[in-house]
Amino acid sequence: MKIQRRDVIAAGGLAAFAAGFSQTLGRMADAFAGPADGRHQHYGAGLEPEFRVDPATGELTPNPDQQVSYTGCMGCTTLCGVRVRIDKATGKILRVGGNPYSPLSTEPHLPMKATVKESFVALSRFQDKGLAGRSTTCGRGNAALAQIDSPFRVLTPLKRVGPRNSGQWEPISFEQLVKEVVEGGDLFGEGHVDGLRALRDLKTPIDPDNPAYGPRVNQVGHIVSVNDGRDLLGRRFWQQAYGTQNYVGHGSYCGGAYRSGSGALFGDHRAMPHAKPDLANAEFVLFIGTAPGNAGNPFKRTGKMLAHGRTDGRLEYVVVDPVLTNADNRAAAERGRWVPIRPGTDGALVMAMMRWLFENGRVHTAYLANPSLAVAEARGEPSFTTASWLVIAEPGHPRDGRCLRGSDIGLAAGRQGTLGEADPYLVMGEDGRPLPVSTATAPAPLDVDSTVDLGGKAVRVRTGYALLRESALAKTLDEYAAACGVPVEVITGLADEFSSHGRRACAVAHGGMMSGAGFYNAYAVVTLNALIGNLNWKGGFAMNGGGFPHVAAGPRYDLVNFPGKIQPKGTPLGRNVPYERTAEFARKRDEGKAYPARDQWFPGAPGLATEFFSSAFEGYPYGLKALVLWMANPVYGIPGLKERFGKDLADPQKLPLIISIDPLINESNAYADYIVPDTLMYESWGWTTAWNGVPTKMLTARWPVVEPRLAKTPDGQPICMETFVFALARAMDLPGFGPEGLADAEGNRLPLERPEDWYLRAGANAAYAGQPVADASDEDMALTGVARIRPALEAVLKPEEWRKVALLYTRGGRYQPANQAQDANNPEWQAQRFAKPLWIWSEHVGGAKNALTGKRYSGCATWQEPAFADGTPMRAVHTESDWPLLAMSFKSALQSAHSIATPITGLHPENALVVHPEDAAARELATGDQAWLATPGGRVKCTVLVHHGVMRGVVAVEHGFGHRELGARPHRIGGQSQPDRPQLAAGININDLGLVDPTRGGRNVWVDAVSGTSVRNGLPARLEKA
Structure with missing residues (x-):
């Protein structure tokens, strides 16, 4: 590696380690020296093993007092597949380990055809299988199970007594909970509160002067935390049956800046696709604002893959971060380096690297010149970019910053003048005239700066490549280095190294992008990958393998469509739409001053929980009448929120109804009016895919491996999110729920009244996706405890289905074989490929304006110092x-x-x-x-x-x-x-x-x-x- 290394001497850190761990060492000493009466002669104070495997023969002997079940963890957002040890007599969870079938816990993971007995043997000393296929969980995963029996758990519905956030509650019945939140009334002796029934007004506009805001139902907002495998049921209820537009996740206060920057490159600002390094085959990886094995997602798999690559000498990496983490490993010091940087200045470093790449001929121009996937594949490339596409670069032109389209120059289009999908994007032809991308059969010019005739006027057009190059050259290397605090020689060393490994190099970021320049910092990092053409290559920038369709219009059940399904309408509370489409803009434009808007708008963003509270309490675009928090804690998670809005949250006159669904009382639902208990960890159902970082398809199955500790509904179901929304749907007679809430693939109506109705049928879709899985054996069900839920499987599913779904539960999910990560016909390409263009110039961003200033945003990666909303540094x-x-x-x-x-x-x-x-x-x-x-x-x-x-x-x-x-x-x-x-x-x-x-x-x-x-x-x- 060509980068100068500065050794870090952490004497202070070692002193703190010694001080912090002295008590722990003392407890360890007590354990060794203390009395051993009554302890097992071999295991001492430890647990008896869950099974024994003869190291000579591989014969398995299960422990009759313990159960081992494969399911999913919720200790962090990675949601790994795990194996859970349970005391059969007490139902207490004893310990958690990794699931050998899951790529999030094991590398390489076992094939689905391996029996459960074989999976247990694979963890043992027999033939050293346990070393080769080590399947682990992290400290968080083992520690988080303590919450199940926590004395702070909410086990029954609670209603506040006295003021909000006073810490005073009364337990209430499930029936009272449902009646009060649905019907409303003078619930707290503070005046009338509208219930959910009254607030579900799908016709009356919130503001007659601004009909685009939508109906009154949008004044019910919902914030959810991470998708734990149940989110699609929540969306079905709150958006598609109840009808509110305002259902958002926690991404805007987690790692959303990285996802938004990635969404700009991948051309999708709603789904925000992103990719990860193919760590199994990469030679060099640049981690910027993320510490592999310490943060990011999946952090455990990333750490394990990094260790493998570091050990076998194939992989080198650099972590660019203001703080040193455990990613810098002294045992392989020359393989991993740390480069400190000022927080929020990653874009300066990356744009400096780009400048060096452009000036030293290291940009892969042959790749960037391919204008379409057809041209790219014909030239041996598995992806392509918009680098050669033409962009209108004429200040003052109404489409400045947008890509030039066929309708702009009078070309016949399928939907002339609509700028729809049929309206072609253009590149410059050999004759100097614009040419539709779809008709180009060869590489297109990259460095274009020309004019075209638009309506009789010469209008400047440039390529995305030219605009990005200009952005990179806007500052000198010394200026970039001064901004980020990284010496020029380190920056140029990084650029040299990054561009010296062909396609087997990659740059990636994550939570470190959450700064005042986060979007452009992230856009710059991911754009680095496009400049070396590594997307979809083995060892390069790899897409997630995805999951198996489960909540879908699937091969067995339709869990998506239903009679009466609502398509929410209106302006999102977070204002993540263009300001220019609002009635406010039209009025101000007609008055001669369209800018500034009353407040900022975010056209390049997904749902924004960060803007919920400002909107709700400022009434712009409109206020909230009710807020539902499901597993969410924005008061703890959003910087400055408590200080700015704590008093407002405590005032029922400003937000009349707050409902929380959560197993614990956190900083946010301490302000709630009602708390609905919820299942926790290994008590719950769910289907989860890998967030990213796994190149093969996978789907983790979570199921109640222990009986929920919760109070029960009148019909004996645990009180939790699912039973709460089922009861709300029944009380309000909402579509998509009840005796005919679901349908099978033939259209026969089926009930959606219990959690099993949803999750088991989703499992059937997954089991039958593509080639159906095999049937579970009685032995596999007995060994994993799935036999306990056999009655539910047989009651809900069809005779030919239930054993196949049971097989997924015995394996803890469905997992594609590890050897199918690469394309069978092109082994240097990834099997799961992103087929759409990478947007070197994002017309979605570049065609938008700051609502406070009217100034256009840059549509490509650039360096902008951390600033406030109007651009003030x-x-x-x-x-x-x-x-x-x-x-x-x-x-x-x-x-x-x-x-x-x-x-x-x-x-x-x-x-x-x-x-x-x-x-x-x-x-x-x-x-x-x-x-x-x-x-x-x-x-x-x-x-x-x-x-x-x-x-x-x-x-x-x-x-x-x-x-x-x-x-x-x-x-x-x-x-x-x-x-x-x-x-x-x-x-x-x-x-x-x-x-x-x-x-x-x-x-x-x-x-x-x-x-x-x-x-x-x-x-x-x-x-x-x-």
């Missing part, structure tokens, strides 16, 4: 003299942000603030000192950890601590108080320090101006000794 408002540091967060290797796993807090009870030795010395701080960390948005007291593994001028906060709920505050439920465990509140949360955006009048917290995603990296800060 953050440092122009919060100067370095006042706020000399930059604060950021990084993912904890142990603690998950959505839970407090007490087995982990015993090892790692709090997070310290990581401070560079020079910054600490300037403030007379040492490891273990108490200090005040302040930003313009707040101030917290913290413990200092002095460490060379952080960029100078940067302080870093490990995310997942600083909770004020989830057991950190005891609530009173009925006549009893929860346990008082203040130690669960240890540490700090960087989101308590988030900023408001002064250029929006302080109406909302600081979000990225293009993607609308929250800003938690690069916060202006100062630090002083307490």
Whole structure:
């Protein structure tokens, strides 16, 4: 590797390690030296094994007192396949390991044809199978199961008593819960509250002056956390049966900036496709703003694949991040390097790399010149880009920033003048005239700067390639280096290395993009891959293999279509549509001043939970009458939200009804009016695919391997999300639910009244997708505990189906063989390929304008320093003299942000603030000192950890601590108080320090101006000794 390495001496970190782990070492010593009375002579205080395998013969002897089941984990958003050990007598979960059938836990994973007995043997000493096929789970996965029996769990419906956020609740019956939230009334002695029935108005407009806002039903909003395999049922109810437009996930305050930047390159701002490095075959990977094996998704598989590549000498990688993580491995020091960088400045580094690539002939122009997939494949390429497509580059032209289309120049089109799919994109022909992409049979010119006649006027057109090259050359290498803090020689070394491995190199990012320049930083990172043409290549930028169709109009059941299905209408609450399509724009344009809008709009973004609260309380575009939180915790997760909107959330006059569905009381649903309990971890059903990073198809099956601890409905079902929405649908007589809610493939109506009705039939679709799977044997069902749900399988499914679905549960899902990752006919290509173009110039972004300024956005990767919504640089408002540091967060290797796993807090009870030795010395701080960390948005007291593994001028906060709920505050439920465990509140949360955006009048917290995603990296800060 050509990059200069700076060794990191972490003396401060070692001291903190010794201090933090001294108690743990003491407990270990006690365990060895303590009394052993009553303990097994071989296992001591440990658990008896779940089975024994004769190392000589491979004969399996199961433990008759334990059950081993394959299912899915929910300890973090990776949702790995796991094996769960259960005490048969008590139903208690003893331990969790990896599922050898799942590629998220095992490399290579077992084929589906392997019997369950063979899968157990594969984990043993027999023929050293357990070493070759090691199947693991992480610390989070094992620790998170403690939540199932947590004393802080919500087990029955709760209704608040007294003011919101007072911590006072009363248990109520399921019937009372459903009646009150449906019918409304004077529910709390504070005045009338509309119930869900009254709010489901599908006809009356919210605002007659702005009919595009949609009907009143849109004033019911829903925020959900990660898709845990149940999200599509939630969407079926809230959007397609109830009818609201406003159902959003948590991405805008998770890693949404990266997804939005990737969506620009892949040309889809709603689904936001993205790719990952093919770590099984890559030679060089650049991780920017993500720490492999520590963060990202799937973090466990990524870490394992990285270790394999590092060990066999094939793979080298660099992690560009303000803070050093465990991705930098001393055992293979020359294979993995760390390059520190200022938070929020990744785009400067990447655009500098691009400049070097352009100036040194390292851009793969032969690849970029292919204007279509047909031309690309004829030239041996599995993907193509829009680099040669023509873009209108005429300031003042109404279509400036948009691609030139056939209708612009009078070419006959299938839908003349509509700019639809039939209206062709154009490249420059050999004769100097525009040519439809579809008719091009050879590479097209890349460096075009010309004019075309549009309506009798000469209009400038350029290619996306030319525009990107101009963007990269806009600053010098020295200017880029000064912005990001990375020396020029390191930048050029990275560019040289990245472009020296053919297609077996890759650049990827993730949560580090959540800054005030997040969208363009992310767009730049993913565009690097296009410049070397690595998409769909073995060892390059690989698409996810995807799953097997389950919630679909499938081969056995139609779980998508139903009579009365609603297509939600109206403007999303998050304003993630073009401002220019609104009545407000039309009025202001007619008045002669279309800009600024009242507030920012985000045309290049998906659903934005980050804008829900500003919209709801400011009434722009409209307010909310009810908010449903399902497993969501935006108050903890969105920087600055609690400080800005905490008082509003506590006021029922501003938001009349808040309903939460959650197994625990968190920082957000502490403000709720009602809490509906929910299943947790291994009590629940679900079907999940890999988020990304697995090149083969896979589908993880989650099922109740233990009986839910929850209270029951009158008909004996656990009270949870599913039974709650079933009851709401029944009470309001909504379509798509009830005795005829579903249909089989022949159109016969079937019930949707129990969770099994949905999940088992989804499993049938998956089992019959393509080549149907085999039938499960009685032995496999007995060994995995699936025999316990056999009555449900037989009752819901058809005789020929149920054993095939049972097979999926005995394997913990359905998994394509590992050897099918590459194309059978082109072994250097990936089997799962992205067939659409990569947008070097995104006309969706480049044709849009900032709603506050009227200035067009750049449609290609570019460097823009972190700024507020109107483009004002953050440092122009919060100067370095006042706020000399930059604060950021990084993912904890142990603690998950959505839970407090007490087995982990015993090892790692709090997070310290990581401070560079020079910054600490300037403030007379040492490891273990108490200090005040302040930003313009707040101030917290913290413990200092002095460490060379952080960029100078940067302080870093490990995310997942600083909770004020989830057991950190005891609530009173009925006549009893929860346990008082203040130690669960240890540490700090960087989101308590988030900023408001002064250029929006302080109406909302600081979000990225293009993607609308929250800003938690690069916060202006100062630090002083307490």
